[in-house]
Amino acid sequence: MHLPTPGGFVAAALATATIVAGSATAVGASAPASPSVSATLGGPRGSIVVAAEEEPATADWIHRDAGIAWGVWVLGGQTLPQAFVVQPDGSYAPGAVLAGEPVLEPGPPQRVTYRIRDEAVWSDGEPITSKDFSYLWRQVTKGRAISDRTGYTDIESVDTSDPKVAVVTFSEPYAAWRDLFGGFYFLLPSHLLQGKDRHAAMKDGYAFSGGPWKLQGGARGWKQGRSLTLVPNDRYWGTKPSIGRVTFQFVPETGPAIQAVKTGQVDAAYPTPAIGILDEIEEESNLQFATSLGNTYEALWLNTTKRPLDSRAVRQALAYATDRDAIVEQVLTPAVRRGSVLQSFNVPTYQQYFTPSFERYTRDLGRVDELMTGDGWTRNDDGVWEKGGRRARVELNTTSDVGGREIVERLLQSQWEDAGFQVSIDNADPGTLFGDWLPNGTFSVGIFSSVGSPDPDLCILFCTSAIPTDDNGGAGLNITYLSSAAIDGPLTAQLREPDAGARAPLVRDGQAALADEVPAIPLYQAPTVFVWNADRIGGPLADNTTSGPFYNLNEWTLR
Amino acid sequence: MLTYAGRRVLVSLPVLVVASVLVFALVRGVGPDPAAKYRDSRDPHAYQEARADLGLDRPIVVQYGDWLGHFVVGQWGESTDTGRSVSSEIGSALWETLQLAFWAAAVSAAVALLIGTYSGTRTGSAGDHVLTALAFAGLAVPTFWFGLVVIHFLGYELQQLLGTDQPLFYSVPVDTGGGPVEYFRHLALPVLVVSVQLVAGWSRYLRAAMADTMRTDFVRAARARGVPRRRLVVRHGLRNSLTALVTTMAVDIGALVAGLIVTEKVFSIRGMGTVFLDALGAGDTPVLLTWLMVAGAAVVVCNLVADLLYAVLDPRVRLA
């Protein structure tokens, strides 16, 4: 079973916050670790090896080649500061670099004041300043081949008159302002990069650090295709790592990764769960694991330009024809012994904006008949719905190299055929599905995952403005091609509502509209499994669905 | 011989040029859209921008000429997936693959030589039957399946059996410092998987050649003049059978450069094969194009080596 975010689709676009420094700050605040304490303990020692499923494409985090969560988990978040970090409960907390919560003035003009911690310094001893905020803003807005400029283009100015205070003024209200100077992006040392080719300086790794770790030997610490090695950053002001060296070894496949942990080749792994994986781990007395339901969720994406999916009744009927409980039972439970049906496109991790709007869709063939008949369909001799001489025919499309989705396909085929739909299957490699079939609208029902984000913006997935067209270069993410005023209304409004309290109802309205229109059907949250060798690693080990299990790597200890 | 080598290289050049057309047509015609991944981007201009950057808006013939022109002078461009230079991507992958290929070939050659000689000089014996059956098994076993089985049984069960905490062999590449022992523990399993097929193929080949050679008049004539069996087998039998085998081996080794896709995938080795799979999945056209050309060039080089070896080993072959 394999439930990744394919090809960076959607995942890259949504700023999945991956915040590492957050917990470190909390710990550091309560019990600031002084250099002398570590010194008396003899300093960091020993080394561990961790299997990493994906390798960052580039360490230039704002470049368009960046954008995978693993890059942030194993390198970005370990080495660079961010304004906000998302907590395990989905709330935003100020990063280790800030001295307290930033101050928001809703305006207009909207204005945010970030106060930088006095002791926050780069690894060369230079202080982290408001110029670093300004530098990031300018690079994102003015640079070439930038991953995502959203929000930054709404900034009018960054006041750097006080080196320890950055004042950001917006030209338009921007609701997702907490994702700025965070998310997949990091503050960069302007004093080192100013006037230089940022991309060239950073893409293969960098020697500087503003986090608990730094690359061993600078760019040499990252052996492309093989491994990435971190050592403690002596100048870090928060909790200092007690482990002398952490090597992330790139092992893309689940089987080999588990095998490697079981045999002691690596000390921890965070692989995509597979059926039977927990039994296998439990066989080994020295292994411990933690599972959770992650922010990545699996959904059925309906191409609403294709018959019969252009009919809302048919889409609703399909939702009623689907036994999502059975799917969860066959796909999630055997793998991680837990799981529940996802009822929204905002994962419940971020409770403030979550509403179980799809709850009404449980398998109900009576409702299917009702909806289909009401839409003018009749069952033909084969028991298949027909209208105007044409059958209700859908095709399931997913990436063919992904094991577990074939179970979903087989279950759906059975369930939908049983409900009177004709179902065929045509799979493709990720390049074809995401690069061709989706943007060109030639698919029928896509099965793939998306990533839920702490910021509740669903407009990017479902607004009319996000439909791929020639105007936007075919780059829009609304591959359901559904243009609905009922959806556009609340989802567009929430975009410009910086106040969280006022924003939540709008988001929930949008979700209700989505459940009515059914451009997509959410299935479940992809599970995660974090496994480690307890004979080797100690400390507060746990999965963090947003920030990854390495969010507190600096607190890990070696046994 | 130098003239011959020179001529072969000259003849190969147009072949490679035509191959480049084929490769370009294949990758650009049938393969993925090089800019596809930027369609995911939240930035509405990213896709158009990327297409322009990649020069995809120009006529295809111009693109081909541009690519070939740069390719010939060693400017292989940058990966659209990682932004790194294609030469470094391919270079590091090639290094990984060549190590695997080298050891697999060396081990296989040694084993195949022993088995082929034994079987070829004792055709019909019980030992020959057993080895023949094993060779057939080696040729029939699906590599990817075998790799998974090997990882489980030799990588895990064996360790359990011996009750050790330390891994016996590595099934994933882990930087554990240097040393020949560590090197061996890393390469043992993948080399085994690759070698099964090579040994099977080569030993069958050598066995057939050996059996034929041992039945020739000249071996019988050597026997008739009192040449002892050992010398008969080594100096006449093996020496004559090797000519064909060595050239076959050279060609097979050339094919290994691009042919270890499954082994590399199963053992998480970032070699030519996995680079190809990633590039194909990511629509990384610059890498795909260069990759195919490098694989083709490897075959050309190995064919050339095969021909030269043949000429060196067999005085009857005239390189004209």
Place this chain on the structure above:
Amino acid sequence: MTDAHHRFEPEIAGASPAGSAGLLEESIDAIERARPDLEPASRRRAALHRFLRRPLAVAGLVVLVVLALGAVFAGVLTPYPANPDLTDPAVLAEARQGPSLDHWFGTDTVGADQLTRVLFGLRVSLAIGLGTALLSTVVGVAVGAIGGYYGRWVDSVLMRGTDLALLLPTIAVLLVVADRLGGSIPGMIVVLSLLSWMPVARIVRGEFLTLREQPFVEAARASGATGRHIVARHLLPNVAGTVVVFATLLVGFSILTEALLSFLGAGVEPPAVSLGVLISDAERTAGTSLAYLLYYPGIVLFVLVLAVNFVGDGVRAALDPHRRS
């Protein structure tokens, strides 16, 4: 011969660098040929006799027949459907049961009987193997015959073309095209034949080049025979043996290649399921309690290819008496 079965080059006659067997061997052959008890027997009987004398070939044939019957009668051999109704909770409740008397190969992740699926997979794999062998052979023989007899530019184009194709790594090329052409069973056959007709063509061409210099072909030319007559009457019948052997081995090769493409995500697509797809689906079960899903189809695939190759070797021995055991 690489892990990707990169090159298809089975050992057929002519592997020997030293040429044919010695004169004495030939004279002994002549003596054995002249054996009175073989005299009335037809050539076919003699070939059959040679085949039956090889225990491995016979065993391969028996196994192959058993597997083929299993594939043909996949639907009736087991009491389970290949695609059970997955809305039935009773079916789903059967999911992930290890091998038992009821389910010899266990059940898969949704409760379907794995033996049934393996039999259907066998059917698809065999169909692809046979189809590819047939298509490649027909195309290869046609092209090789034209190139080998008429030579000149046809031959040049053919040889340069196949040279070129040999430069390109098979699996890589197949992966690139598989997504466009593959998926269905006929599609897979076309994809796999795309490159495998070439070795057939080369072999046929090579044999033709040798044969057309043979005195018996010169005799036919001297009698005023046309090219068509010579090809049809004198050349093709003489390459038939080689081609049959080659085609047999191509069956096994194609089955393995399809399985490999499936493993890499470019094999046949549902509802068709090949042995390779079954193995690929179970890729992550190695070492887990579901490992039987990986082992059984793998063993069946292995036995199938082994049997095909044994038969191929037997056919080679039967049709080529000069190369014994």
Place this chain on the structure above:
Amino acid sequence: MSATPDTPLLSVRHLAVELGSDAHRVEPVADVSFDVFPRDALGIVGPSGAGKTLTAHALLGILPEPARVRGEIELRGRSLLDRSEAELERIRGRDLALVFQDPSTAFDPVATIGAQVAEAVRVHQDLPAPQVDDRVLHLLGLVGMADPRARAAQYPHELSGGLRQRAMLAVALANDPAVLIADEPTSNLDAIAQAQVLDVLARIREETNTALVLITHDLGVIARAVDRVLVVEAGRDVETAPVDELFTAPRHPCTRSLLAAVPRLDGPGRGGAARGAGGTPVLAAEGLVKEFPVRAGMFRRVVGHVAAVADVSFTVRPGETLALVGESGSGKTTTARLALRLLEPSAGRVRFRDEDLTAASPRRLRALRRHVQIVFQDPAASLNPRLSVYETIADPLRVHRVPRADERRRVGDLLELVGLRPEQASHGPHQLSGGERQRVGIARALALEPQLLVLDEPVSALDTPNRAAVVELLEGLQRELGVAYLFIAHDLGIVRRVADRVAVMYLGRIVETAPAAALYDTPAHPYTQALLSATPVPDPPRERARRRIILAGDPPHPGDPPSGCRFRTRCWKAQAECAATEPELVDRGRGHLVACHFPEPEA
């Protein structure tokens, strides 16, 4: 224990060799007994398949695995059959040495001649390297190699067949073996090379103590080389006698048939030289040239040409036989293929009757071809292994769309004509003997009732009895059908009986052409004389008395022919003039033409 002239060195009693598995057992050698004495020269003679070669291999214990040997073989009074392999290894090459029939396959192709001779020396003698080298050079000199050092550095494929066989003799003599067994050492050689090898054998007998056992099917060879003869047939010895006695008073019918089959230079030629004279020639070749390009260098440029046939003209008149004779490489087979336009000539013309074959359109050529047919040298290769005898003979008929009913009758007639049994029509080529196969080839050639048959060494791959039978058949067919023959041969002996006229070729040119009688009685060209001398006469006293002309070495490479007279490099008459100008064919009257500056004066 040494053998005296009275006690045999090697004694073979009731030797039998069994082959095959239990179910299909055959006994190609059933009962053979003979003795070899010191300095003896024993000939073992018999038709092919008589078990001669297996006997030789049995003596050395090198039969292939499934073979079983019965009887007794004793070397110097001690049995060989119960020796261990290690003991046998010491005996092979030192006591018993074997020379194989085919020198092209008996050498390891990847080792130099010198290395292989040296290996033979080292296997039995522990000598320091320089002495081994000396020994190698001595041995190569002994077998008549002109430049032993250069030869030693060459690979087998770089030597001609004759030289290779002599090198093989050097290997066999490496350890001064007690007995040298030569298995058909000249059967694969042309007449000149055969004469050279027989000459070496004679010298070996003079210069060493080695006893010789010469296995052959050719009684002509026997007459020249041995003292005693053992005749074997179907695996049994049937007669043994001193050589003179055997030829003058053969006792066993097999011996007599063997003798009868030997072509005799001194025998009667064809009567009536006038046959076929006059009338339009069936075939006329005019100035035929065939050049093959030689390519070299990086760009495979044509850097020169090898003229396999350099300006050859001849005519074949209706019903007559023209023999074209020359040693290997003389261009005679190329000429035959040019005559049929199976090869395109580089220059010159071939005319069939009044029609220019060389200019005929493909369609016209196919139609004309039924009149000119060919029989090939190798009867095995010239039959399609997939076709039955009937289908093979009927094939040309089908090509020319003869109705099926006629076809059946015609094939039946042809089978009878060439002396095959009707039931053999359904047989495959593999079920036929060599002679029978050649008869099928002849029947196929005759199927279209040609006016000319090109016979490309039709009997040289056959053993003596078959040779005689096929030649006889050809004679009969000519009488009956009036077909003209262009008969290619490397041996003047074989064509003595059949030829009306003979043309002798050397290095791509005709050097002498004459009516048969004139050529055999008064050969004018030195090369013709050498060819005649090289052909052994099956009459031991006469053979011993004949003047020997042994040509030295091999013919020069056709790519670089000598200036002037092409034969001058091997000619004992050569003068300065020969190098300067090339002799023209000069008519000496009565159709006798010769191209030589110093021809034998007319009688």
